[in-house]
Amino acid sequence: MSNPRNALAQQLAEAVYQALSDDLERQDKVLLVVSGGSTPVAFFAALAQKPLPWARVQVTLADERWVDAQSQDSNARLVREHLLIGEAANAEFVTLTTSDETPEQGVDEIARRVEPLAWPASVVVLGMGGDGHTASLFPDSPELGLAMTTDEALVAVRTPSQPQPRITLSAARLHQARRHFLHITGDDKRAVLGSAMGGDDVRQLPIRAFLSCPLAIYWAP
């Protein structure tokens, strides 16, 4: 019997492939924004197999932990190891860290790096944590209000619940995208999403800010 999480990853990869292919008929370059964490591994592996003209695909992250590129916690490392393989290694990957000590010091340089990309993104694939965070928009982050309202592309965030400082695309920049997908697994996250759908306070469950994008939900047990 096929693993439902692998089947979900294949379905999501097919949907993202179709979306990028559609936009590539009209645009020279397309931008794909992906999330990190643990959930996207099988999706990345499935997407990497798709016959895209990868040199015309730009990839960046919804968010990043302020860690070394080799760290197990690096979202960029996840993308490099699981998505940018085979033909997909020809994609242009724009990362969200610098050699600066802090994201506050690096954020302007990263903003200059991401600005030339092919915005609006064709596709944003969001993840969600058990606390309802998405990208690095955390309920307990003092910068959540700023990240939800700023017109800037990026915000440096410090979140008491998280071991490292982070950088995140702002809600405005994520909202701009043509298509939004949410990739989650497990009954616990389904319950969190159910709670999110039953209320409207984005400070409690930041995923709420994206529920009406519209958001294509990809869930498996």
Ligand SMILES: O=C1O[C@H](COP(=O)(O)O)[C@@H](O)[C@H](O)[C@H]1O
């Ligand atoms: O910290 C993060 O968490 C979320 C969810 O990750 P998961 O491990 O529960 O799949 C992720 O979407 C985000 O990009 C990441 O930085």
